[in-house]
Amino acid sequence: MFIEVRDLVHRYPTGTLALDHVNLGIDGGEVLAIIGQNGSGKTTLVKHLNGLLRPTDGAVCLNGEDIRERPISELARTVGFAFQNPDDQIFRGSVREEVSFGPENIGFERAELTDAVDAALEALGLASYRDDHPYTLSPALRKLVSIAGVYAMRSDVLVLDEPTTGQDLKGVRRIERLIESARSRGTTVIVVTHDMAFVARNFGRVVVMADAHVLDDGPPATVFWNLDALVAAGLEAPAVARLSQQLEGPPFLTIADAELRLKSRLSAEAGRHSGEERRP
Amino acid sequence: MALELEHTTFTYAGATQPAITDVSLRLEAGQFYGIIGSTGAGKSSLCNLLTGIAPHFLKGELGGEVRIEGVSTTQLSMEELVTRVGYVFQNPFDQLSHVTYSVEEEVAFGLQNLGIEVGEIRTRAEWALKVLGIADLRDRFPLDLSGGELQRLAVASILAMKPSVLVLDEPTSQLDPQGTREVFEAVAAMRGSGLTVVMVEHKIELLATHVDELLVMQRGRLVAQGSPRQVLSDPSVQDWEIERPQLAELALRLGRTEAAGPLPFGVEEFLVAVNLGPKDVH
Numbered sequence: 001m002f003i004e005v006r007d008l009v010h011r012y013p014t015g016t017l018a019l020d021h022v023n024l025g026i027d028g029g030e031v032l033a034i035i036g037q038n039g040s041g042k043t044t045l046v047k048h049l050n051g052l053l054r055p056t057d058g059a060v061c062l063n064g065e066d067i068r069e070r071p072i073s074e075l076a077r078t079v080g081f082a083f084q085n086p087d088d089q090i091f092r093g094s095v096r097e098e099v100s101f102g103p104e105n106i107g108f109e110r111a112e113l114t115d116a117v118d119a120a121l122e123a124l125g126l127a128s129y130r131d132d133h134p135y136t137l138s139p140a141l142r143k144l145v146s147i148a149g150v151y152a153m154r155s156d157v158l159v160l161d162e163p164t165t166g167q168d169l170k171g172v173r174r175i176e177r178l179i180e181s182a183r184s185r186g187t188t189v190i191v192v193t194h195d196m197a198f199v200a201r202n203f204g205r206v207v208v209m210a211d212a213h214v215l216d217d218g219p220p221a222t223v224f225w226n227l228d229a230l231v232a233a234g235l236e237a238p239a240v241a242r243l244s245q246q247l248e249g250p251p252f253l254t255i256a257d258a259e260l261r262l263k264s265r266l267s268a269e270a271g272r273h274s275g276e277e278r279r280p
Numbered sequence: 281m282a283l284e285l286e287h288t289t290f291t292y293a294g295a296t297q298p299a300i301t302d303v304s305l306r307l308e309a310g311q312f313y314g315i316i317g318s319t320g321a322g323k324s325s326l327c328n329l330l331t332g333i334a335p336h337f338l339k340g341e342l343g344g345e346v347r348i349e350g351v352s353t354t355q356l357s358m359e360e361l362v363t364r365v366g367y368v369f370q371n372p373f374d375q376l377s378h379v380t381y382s383v384e385e386e387v388a389f390g391l392q393n394l395g396i397e398v399g400e401i402r403t404r405a406e407w408a409l410k411v412l413g414i415a416d417l418r419d420r421f422p423l424d425l426s427g428g429e430l431q432r433l434a435v436a437s438i439l440a441m442k443p444s445v446l447v448l449d450e451p452t453s454q455l456d457p458q459g460t461r462e463v464f465e466a467v468a469a470m471r472g473s474g475l476t477v478v479m480v481e482h483k484i485e486l487l488a489t490h491v492d493e494l495l496v497m498q499r500g501r502l503v504a505q506g507s508p509r510q511v512l513s514d515p516s517v518q519d520w521e522i523e524r525p526q527l528a529e530l531a532l533r534l535g536r537t538e539a540a541g542p543l544p545f546g547v548e549e550f551l552v553a554v555n556l557g558p559k560d561v562h
Binding site: 038138 | 428
């Protein structure tokens with residue numbers, strides 16, 4: 001599934017220009033993060049991918065076809081969308097039923113439905129809550145339930161709007177596992193987020209938005225080093241990347257990478273120090 | 281002592297397990313406290329007890345005692361409680377009156393409801409807007425503000441009631457990085473006026489550099505309290521299911537020991553701490 005956003009303009013009825021001639025191409029199977037301040041146009045952009053919003057001007061094409069006229073109900077099979085606020089989409093009596101709703105609605109047969117729902121619950125570590133009522137769960141878990149419901153639809157494209165908000169360490173790890181499992185299925189994953197460490201750990205491509213424009217687009221090792229664009233977008237690279245920028249050598253972005261790199265460097269220096277010590 | 285819990289246990293009405301189990305703590309006036317812990321650890325329940333919302337509003341069985349400036353919360357009316365302890369919710373939207381047309385009116389709204397005279401309302405509103413750094417937004421329509429501005433307005437509205445304690449439950453969860461920094465900086469600056477601040481947050485990088493003390497909750501119990509460097513150096517951090525700031529974690533993984541000085545949070549601190557490492561070997 002190739003997504004092409006072409007000269008996309010969106011102006012809200014209030015007059016606010018939320019997208020100003022945005023161009024973006026996303027290949028099938030890409031795992032991409034969109035970062036930027038509140039109001040920079042991130043959510044407006046992704047809402048165009050499944051027809052929740054329609055262009056004021058320009059177009060969104062899926063596999064070369066302009067989706068302007070395609071109904072949301074049809075687009076939902078191709079592009080699954082998990083909202084920022086889970087309560088916008090939760091309304092069934094049990095976690096299992098809630099997660100079944102999407103795939104059921106797009107016509108999954110019983111065997112496939114069970115399989116998809118179980119896999120989604122498993123991927124997000126929700127299997128033990130399957131019979132609970134969603135509203136007895138904490139808001140953080142409810143959010144995972146709403147994400148599972150979208151993941152279970154097995155759409156070609158999965159869009160998550162600020163999935164890690166309000167999640168603890170365990171919740172973030174669950175979302176990371178889900179992204180990994182979507183990636184291994186060849187699903188295109190597009191995530192809007194404010195969590196820079198999460199971006200550095202999980203995404204091959206980062207799109208930076210500010211004031212209705214795309215300001216930068218590239219792998220994290222490039223984007224987090226483009227300080228002018230980051231400052232203009234009001235963002236900051238994760239601490240480990242900022243450390244890397246102070247040191248010589250190739251960039252590192254995660255604690256694990258930094259540990260590997262610095263361990264060998266420190267032991268080399270320690271070796272040199274103890275060598276000096278032995279000199280008379 | 282601004283707030284004290286003494287062997288406090290609380291079980292919500294209808295629940296079988298206590299949400300808070302045998303927690304004792306002392307929070308001093310003019311300090312900034314961060315509460316951390318995984319989902320369901322009891323962070324919000326602790327806030328409910330500190331603000332008196334439990335057991336006044338959210339009923340349940342309370343064992344032990346919660347004292348605000350030496351007085352048990354069960355002996356204070358809800359009116360007396362709200363003037364002592366201000367509570368800021370996660371979503372600033374929930375906090376707004378939605379009946380005012382300007383930032384200044386919004387800050388005055390709560391005070392009018394408390395029956396405070398006009399001159400005093402003006403003075404307090406002015407002060408609160410200044411403390412939160414939003415005085416220049418006084419004439420703006422609240423719903424036109426950015427997320428960070430809106431949350432600072434929510435804090436200002438509560439602050440204007442002159443509570444001695446301010447409790448904030450994940451006040452930046454809806455905010456972008458810039459809005460988040462604005463709220464942290466504004467809140468940290470307020471403790472100079474003697475205000476005690478208690479904030480529940482997941483954003484450990486910011487908590488570590490802004491709060492005086494961290495409190496760690498796990499399964500309804502308080503498992504650690506101390507300065508961020510002290511708490512985050514503890515080897516039990518993993519069991520508590522919390523994260524360290526990235527550079528603190530990295531320094532520990534690289535074998536940094538206490539002899540090397542304080543646990544680093546920022547890049548400069550890290551470079552110093554790790555450069556010391558090799559020299560300490562011999």
